[in-house]
Amino acid sequence: MSSEKAPEPTSIKRLLRGPLPVVFLLGCHFALGYSAAWQKSMTFDEGVHLTGGMIYWSLGDFRMHPENGNWSQRLAALPVYLSGVRFAPTQDDSWDEGSPWEISDHFLFHSGNDLESMLRRGRAVIGLASVALGLVVYLWSRKLFGAYGGLISLTLYAFSPTILANGFLTTSDLLATLFFTLSVGSVWMLLHRVTPLGLAAACVALSGLMLSKSSGVLIVPIAAVLVAVRSTDSTPIEWRVRRSRQVSGLGPQLALFAGIALLEVLGVFLVIWASYGFRYSAFAPEASNEVAQFHVTWDTLYGGLPQYVIAPLQVARDHHLLPEAFLFGFGYTLYSGARPAFLDGVYRSAGSLSFFPLCFAWKTPLSMFAVLALAAAGCRFLRPRAGTGATDAPQRAWWYPLTPLVALWVLYWIIALKSGLNIGHRHILPTYPPLLILAGAAALWFRSPSVKTVDGERRKRVIPADPAPRTVAVARFMTMGALVLAAINAAWTWPNYLAYFNILSGGPDLAYRRLVDSSLDWGQDLKGLKRWLDAHPREASDHGRVYLSYFGMADPEYYGIDAEPLFGFRTRWHDDRPPPALRPGWYCLSATMLQPVYGEYTGHWNKVYEQLYQTLRRAFAVAVENGADLQTCHERAPQLSDHELTMALRSYDELRLGRLCSFLRQREPDAKIGYSLLLYRLTDADLERALLGPPGELLARPENQ
Numbered sequence: 001m002s003s004e005k006a007p008e009p010t011s012i013k014r015l016l017r018g019p020l021p022v023v024f025l026l027g028c029h030f031a032l033g034y035s036a037a038w039q040k041s042m043t044f045d046e047g048v049h050l051t052g053g054m055i056y057w058s059l060g061d062f063r064m065h066p067e068n069g070n071w072s073q074r075l076a077a078l079p080v081y082l083s084g085v086r087f088a089p090t091q092d093d094s095w096d097e098g099s100p101w102e103i104s105d106h107f108l109f110h111s112g113n114d115l116e117s118m119l120r121r122g123r124a125v126i127g128l129a130s131v132a133l134g135l136v137v138y139l140w141s142r143k144l145f146g147a148y149g150g151l152i153s154l155t156l157y158a159f160s161p162t163i164l165a166n167g168f169l170t171t172s173d174l175l176a177t178l179f180f181t182l183s184v185g186s187v188w189m190l191l192h193r194v195t196p197l198g199l200a201a202a203c204v205a206l207s208g209l210m211l212s213k214s215s216g217v218l219i220v221p222i223a224a225v226l227v228a229v230r231s232t233d234s235t236p237i238e239w240r241v242r243r244s245r246q247v248s249g250l251g252p253q254l255a256l257f258a259g260i261a262l263l264e265v266l267g268v269f270l271v272i273w274a275s276y277g278f279r280y281s282a283f284a285p286e287a288s289n290e291v292a293q294f295h296v297t298w299d300t301l302y303g304g305l306p307q308y309v310i311a312p313l314q315v316a317r318d319h320h321l322l323p324e325a326f327l328f329g330f331g332y333t334l335y336s337g338a339r340p341a342f343l344d345g346v347y348r349s350a351g352s353l354s355f356f357p358l359c360f361a362w363k364t365p366l367s368m369f370a371v372l373a374l375a376a377a378g379c380r381f382l383r384p385r386a387g388t389g390a391t392d393a394p395q396r397a398w399w400y401p402l403t404p405l406v407a408l409w410v411l412y413w414i415i416a417l418k419s420g421l422n423i424g425h426r427h428i429l430p431t432y433p434p435l436l437i438l439a440g441a442a443a444l445w446f447r448s449p450s451v452k453t454v455d456g457e458r459r460k461r462v463i464p465a466d467p468a469p470r471t472v473a474v475a476r477f478m479t480m481g482a483l484v485l486a487a488i489n490a491a492w493t494w495p496n497y498l499a500y501f502n503i504l505s506g507g508p509d510l511a512y513r514r515l516v517d518s519s520l521d522w523g524q525d526l527k528g529l530k531r532w533l534d535a536h537p538r539e540a541s542d543h544g545r546v547y548l549s550y551f552g553m554a555d556p557e558y559y560g561i562d563a564e565p566l567f568g569f570r571t572r573w574h575d576d577r578p579p580p581a582l583r584p585g586w587y588c589l590s591a592t593m594l595q596p597v598y599g600e601y602t603g604h605w606n607k608v609y610e611q612l613y614q615t616l617r618r619a620f621a622v623a624v625e626n627g628a629d630l631q632t633c634h635e636r637a638p639q640l641s642d643h644e645l646t647m648a649l650r651s652y653d654e655l656r657l658g659r660l661c662s663f664l665r666q667r668e669p670d671a672k673i674g675y676s677l678l679l680y681r682l683t684d685a686d687l688e689r690a691l692l693g694p695p696g697e698l699l700a701r702p703e704n705q
Contacts, residue, residue: 036495053077066329072172130167141440149440159490161500203267338420351420362505378444424518523552525674544585551590663690
């Protein structure tokens with residue numbers, strides 16, 4: 001008994017099943033992401049990642065930013081190192097103290113290096129890793145849902161603003177996402193088929209994960225879930241090491257899983273040691289003395305960790321079980337777990353359960369939600385079930401192959417929700433590839449409504465019920481429409497992918513009222529500000545000076561920006577001078593400074609800040625507004641030491657900006673640069689109302705108390 005022979009595929013179908021669409025989509029992804037990165041200045045973390053990798057390659061010293069992975073920093077810096085650039089230690093205390101921001105600032109801006117050239121090389125190699133992840137998404141989806149499913153998943157990936165934003169920066173987020181996806185997939189494959197190549201691939205993937213970001217340890221509970229699910233399946237395990245055999249029965253299979261786990265742990269253990277030069281000390285031999293240290297001491301680290309973490313960490317240190325830098329990076333990740341955060345007008349000193357769900361809802365394109373809904377509907381109405389073939393082989397449930405994707409997505413989300421590290425949407429980046437792969441199930445609407453069986457086939461699929469042709473046609477049209485909209489959305493958003501917000505959140509124009517930090521403002525728009533200033537020279541000159549409060553670690557002067565520095569994250573600007581006098585002009589504020597998340601005085605303006613501000617204003621306002629130097633300011637407060645005077649002036653500078661921001665938050669910006677830099681044109685009357693009039697807001701006390 002047999003069915004009718006399937007018709008030959010048309011030329012269009014053959015084209016869609018071939019490599020050309022894949023190459024085209026990956027090419028579009030690289031072109032969009034890399035060209036967008038050209039338009040942006042150095043983001044906050046890129047400098048320390050690039051500098052850390054250069055130190056690893058040049059000196060074999062691992063003091064720099066160990067919490068963000070050995071491989072990720074090495075890979076970002078590899079093309080720079082191969083170009084002939086080398087790192088030379090600074091001559092000040094920052095090198096001995098392992099101060100990452102000061103070390104990277106010197107290397108990038110004060111050593112005669114070409115920052116733009118280094119960034120382009122580093123971003124290009126991370127971009128190639130993003131292309132590799134796109135290929136993984138395509139192949140996995142194609143295996144589950146066929147060629148059309150692979151193209152659906154790849155299209156959503158290629159045009160995802162989230163991937164385009166983070167996939168072309170010299171940071172560890174994209175690489176950690178790549179290795180998370182590869183690790184889960186390789187572990188799942190090993191639970192069904194054991195080969196030497198599979199064992200080696202899993203070892204590389206797991207090693208890359210552990211050496212890309214300290215959060216890679218989450219693979220342990222994910223792998224445990226995969227083993228538990230696999231143990232419920234009676235299908236034998238294929239063993240193809242030296243000879244082919246099958247392993248059946250729960251006991252033998254669990255023993256095999258234990259053996260595989262031991263091999264992988266030993267392999268990863270060996271790769272970690274090799275990545276640190278088989279040396280325990282984090283510091284190069286010539287630097288291994290009592291002076292060299294991390295930017296945070298071990299004693300400080302222990303002071304912020306629970307005892308159940310300190311004990312095994314100390315044992316590992318005492319017995320040199322793993323390299324010192326690897327252990328420090330893991331401990332520091334736990335030590336710095338909670339950070340101040342801003343969400344939709346609310347400031348918090350720790351995490352919020354709603355932070356990542358709202359990030360996901362606001363920064364994910366609606367086209368992706370639409371395809372996911374169609375994929376879910378396809379699984380509901382068109383999911384395949386086992387046929388009645390000529391074999392007695394056990395049949396798995398239709399959802400079984402989806403297990404690793406669901407496990408990665410669910411467990412990662414559980415950990416994210418419990419995390420207090422609410423500083424950026426990028427921290428849930430590893431949850432996107434599983435969703436994008438699952439979105440390929442929308443391809444179920446594009447296959448034949450029913451599948452006829454043929455005698456002799458080992459695996460058959462039968463559709464439980466054929467939907468109405470009109471329903472299928474509508475689903476197909478909606479899927480193709482959503483994919484087209486995804487492409488249009490990516491082109492329309494270029495080059496501001498980091499600032500992408502969908503219409504549910506009000507779009508990017510209102511983004512600064514929703515989220516800040518790396519979800520919107522990561523210091524990436526200094527180039528845009530320079531272009532704006534060049535295009536509006538008359539406006540800038542007609543309205544006085546330009547003032548800049550910048551959140552980031554790039555140097556505005558490097559990008560040719562002539563502006564008076566207000567209080568900002570680069571506080572070193574004004575350590576040796578009083579804050580500038582405020583005059584009418586253009587005031588440019590990073591969104592993260594307008595919504596003050598970092599600093600001594602965070603959150604909305606309140607009575608405590610107001611009282612301290614008025615005290616410092618009475619002491620220093622006249623001198624500061626007249627352009628006085630430090631000596632004149634010292635005469636106003638002779639009881640203060642030089643250090644106390646510097647700190648008092650810094651507090652005044654920060655509080656003055658805070659009061660100004662409380663005024664500016666009540667009005668819309670006059671211009672936006674990439675949606676992360678907000679410009680306000682202020683007159684004498686505006687400044688008087690902002691700094692001397694009633695505060696724009698006044699809470700009873702600081703929100704972090």
